[in-house]
Amino acid sequence: MSLQKVLSQCVIDAVKELYQMELPSVEFQPTRKDFEGDITVVVFPMLRFVKGNPVEIGTKIGEYLQEHVDEVAKFNVVKGFLNVVIDDQFYLDFFDTIREEANYGFAKDISSDAMMVEYSSPNTNKPLHLGHIRNNLLGYAVSEILKAAGKKVYKTQIINDRGIHICKSMLAWQRFGEGETPESSGLKGDHLVGKYYVAFDKAYKEQIAELVDNGTAKEKAEKEAPILLEAQEMLRKWEAGDEATVSLWQMMNGWVYEGFDTTYENLGVDFDVLYYESNTYLLGRDVVKDGLEKGIFFKKEDGSVWIDLTDEGLDEKIVLRSDGTAVYMTQDIGTAIQRVTDHPDINGMVYTVGNEQDYHFKVLFLILKKLGYTWAQQLYHLSYGMVDLPSGKMKSREGTVVDADDLLTSMENTAEELSKELGKLDGYSEEEKKRLYRTIGLGALKYYILKVDPKKRILFNPEESVDFQGNTGPFIQYTYARIQSILRKADFDLSIDLKATFDLHGKEKELLKLIQLFPETVQLAAENYSPALIANYTYDLVKEFNSFYQQVSILGESDGTKKQFRVLLSKKVGEVIQSAFRLLGIDVPERM
Incomplete structure (x- = not known):
């Protein structure tokens, strides 16, 4: 207690x-x-x-x-x-109850109600980028924190695999690809498809310029460029089930999925269930028709269907066009309902989506509540701000958006350069060095992003994130490695009777107070969907441990009981660091 x-x-x-x-x-x-x-x-x-x-x-x-x-x-x-x-004995008794406890701080009982956490949800026309990294890291960490707090969790994404964007890449590949594949080009599949999305854009702009030069108004040229009309025709063929179009779509999306899987693996995130927009885009229309009969929605003169949310401080929102086709809101209504049909134990959902969609989710959640779904009371939009890089730090192959794969490689390289400068790698094999660079680089990236409140915009500085001092992932990883070094040197019996009377040092007491807060911090982070609470708790714990390490003799203590206790206390601090970082998806090295 x-x-x-x-x-x-x-x-x-x-x-x-x-x-x-x-x-x-x-x-x-x-x-x-x-x-x-x-x-x-x-x-x-x-x-x-x-x-x-x-x-x-x-x-x-x-x-x-x-x-x-x-x-x-x-x-x-x-x-x-x-x-x-x-009294010191209170802290010693507390430590005695938790010192052998595996997964201290995590709930022992799992709720029968499940939460579904959606994150990533990319388009299949280009690789993942810097914004996707923040999205994935937040969604994955929140999932792990909810699990640690006692929730059953399904991790999911909806893959935006249909629409004009993928048709643009498909058409450009047909036009300019000459049969190029990931194998023949040596490119990851998502990068190859992204290359043709860029090629489409280039050809489209050239055609617009040509039409304008020949006297067409720019606005009209943008709508009537031949390559755009062809892409629209390709989308109509896909929707009609044209065999050749669907076959090309399957092949190119397959390339993208393989590329995404590699990025997800490198980033250390995973999913339990996948949804595809090609399977969900027709969902929701029947729900709207039922809601229309119940008076939840209303029909305008042109036949379009709307919901009036003015009594909620919002406005009217369209849910079906006049031709009966769905809008994104309709799909999201249908997909949410389908998820609960597929997993009846779901009693809430978390949507990890950028803050530009704040209004969309306010409307979606209100509609689902008005439709009478009890689980709609437990919907949360994990809204987050943009991630910027200092200008000139990194350029993508398109020159506009920072590529996720490039950033991961850059982080590993930055960790390598700094580690070599600091000379911390004596006695490492080349394979061990590479593994360590990856652990440090990825840990630096994840911690730098997750320590910030999701709603805040981030200026991500790669060099600053890999610093071994301050509120950084590598600083915490280094402290964990320091603790493991202490444990390797502690070649003596660690069995100790904590009922034995000895006075606690003030620094020992401060550490025990912080360790005591870990279970509460996990629950608080789950309630607030905030990995930042876990990250900053871990930094506070590490700062306190380093102060203890500098001011209190551990292995050099002459009193055997105190020495045993201090080694055990250090061990528990290491375990809590490892557990907290596991929730953030960050590995800790045994030595650095």
């Missing part, structure tokens, strides 16, 4: 006995560094229920706690703050 839980009921009991008042809750905060104490009870909020001087109230509650609570050693009151000093 956490210290806060232990004290909370005792403070409520104290106020009830001393003042005959029932407090609804108790406010705590960490004790300020310049005062003695392990936890502080804030007295000021109690003044709404208890009349009197806050110092006197705090003193009386402190006396009650000292008399009735074994864990309370002493206290002091500063103005309206009751600073409570906790």
Whole structure:
């Protein structure tokens, strides 16, 4: 049980006995560094229920706690703050209960209700880019955090594999490809298809320029460029099931999927179930028709179907065009319902999508609620901001968007350069070095992105992210490796009776307090869908450990019991770092 839980009921009991008042809750905060104490009870909020001087109230509650609570050693009151000093044995008893616990901090019971987390969801006309990296890292980390908090989770994506965008790549490959394949070109499949999407765009712009030169208005030229009309015709053929068109579509999408799979593997993310827009784009229309009959939707004079959300502070939103075809909203309604049909234990969904779609998801969630689905109460849009790079740092092959594969390679190279400069690789084989560069580079990228609140825009600096000092992945990885080095050198018996009496060093106590917060932090991160809470907790833990390491002798301690305890404490800190980083999808090296 956490210290806060232990004290909370005792403070409520104290106020009830001393003042005959029932407090609804108790406010705590960490004790300020310049005062003695392990936890502080804030007295000021109690003044709404208890009349009197806050110092006197705090003193009386402190006396009650000292008399009735074994864990309370002493206290002091500063103005309206009751600073409570906790007996060392409380922390030693706590450590004794968790020191052998595997997966400490993770829920032991899994909920029967499942959450589905959607992330990535790319178009199949080009490779994944920097924005997809943030999306994948957030979605994967939130999935793992939810699982650690006791939720059953399905990780999914909807692959946008149909539409004019893929037809543009297909048409350009037909025109200019000369039968080129990933095997013949040496290119990853997604890069090859992306190459022809760029080729289409180039030819399209040339045709527009030619039409304009011959007197066509620019707006008209953009709609009537022959290559665009051909792509539109190809889409109509695909929708009609034309055998040759569908065969080409399957072949080129197959190339892309193989390319995506390689990127996902390199990034360290995975999925439990896949949905394809080619299978879902017709879903939702029947739902809209049913909703129309129930009065949830309404029909305009031109036959289009809408929903009126003005009473919710939004506006009217179209859900079916006048010709009966679906819009994206219709597909999303149908896909959400289909997912629950496929997985009946789903009781909520998380959509990892950029903040430019904030309005779309407000509308989608409201519609699903109005349609009466109980799981619609548990829908969450994990909205995130853009990721920018310092200008000139990286250019993609198109010169506009930063390619995910290129960024991963660049991170590995940056880690290699810095590691060589620092001379930390003595005794490593070439294979071990390469593995370490990859671990450091990928850890740096993931941590730099995940430590930031998802809603904030990020300026990602590759060199800064690989720094071995400060709030970075490599700094935390290096501390983990330092702990493993201590454990390798601790060639003595680590069995210890924690009932034995010895005084804790202040730094040991601070570490134990932080370790105690890990389960609560996991739950809080799950409730807020925030990997940043896990990342920054881990940084705080690592900072505290390094302070402990510098100020307290571990292997050089002459007292055998204290030495054993400090090694065991270091081991537990390492385990918590490893567990926290596992939630973020980051590996930790045994040595650096």
